[in-house]
């Protein structure tokens with residue numbers, strides 16, 4: 001997969017050099033290119049913003065730098081043999097970024113992120129590129145950030161861990177909260193490791209029993225409890241067949 005990011009804060013994307021994404025890049029599973037939007041400004045102050053038409057708070061990012069940057073980014077990617085680009089535009093007003101959307105994006109060969117700052121990008125930019133490539137406007141949550149770069153880190157990590165071979169077998173995403181299967185739509189339950197006792201706190205006996213069926217049932221019940229407590233809205237999405245009443249020890 002090829003990832004391009006166009007930003008006025010390229011240093012904000014340094015975390016893409018470490019950990020899971022960094023390793024995937026080193027292994028050649030991800031080809032990441034970060035571009036400074038100001039490279040496509042030609043005035044003395046490298047201006048990327050201006051006042052909003054119609055008045056209102058803050059500044060709006062100008063069309064020309066984005067147009068030149070995205071044209072060049074697309075041309076470079078095609079030149080390098082990439083294909084099927086989609087634009088991923090972080091915004092508070094976008095569609096919710098979910099595990100389902102992470103899966104959809106992980107199946108694309110080329111993502112171009114356009115994290116903005118100020119009050120966002122002049123609408124005509126995405127109107128223009130929507131005639132050429134799919135544009136995904138995504139929100140990573142119902143809160144307002146100062147810009148889109150943090151969202152790029154979030155989306156990139158969620159997508160990268162789904163790429164074949166990126167997560168080791170031991171870290172499978174098969175049992176993710178929102179992955180299909182009996183645990184689908186349930187939150188993660190509690191996890192434990194050695195020592196067997198810590199500050200007078202022991203491990204739930206069932207986890208030491210070696211009885212895999214009982215352990216699986218206990219984990220499902222704990223996930224259910226946690227979901228009821230923290231995300232009751234997810235319960236209605238659960239598959240009732242996954243919860244045979246006689247099994248559940250609630």
Ligand SMILES: Nc1cc(-c2ccc3ccn(Cc4ccc(CN5CCCCC5)cc4)c3c2)n[nH]1
Pocket residue numbers: 056090091092093115116117118119120138139140141142143144145146147148149151
């Ligand atoms: N999930 C999530 C993603 C973001 C995100 C993503 C990208 C950018 C780029 C800029 N900001 C800041 C910002 C601040 C306020 C507004 C609203 N404002 C109201 C008046 C008319 C103009 C728009 C919009 C953007 C961003 C914020 N926040 N949260």
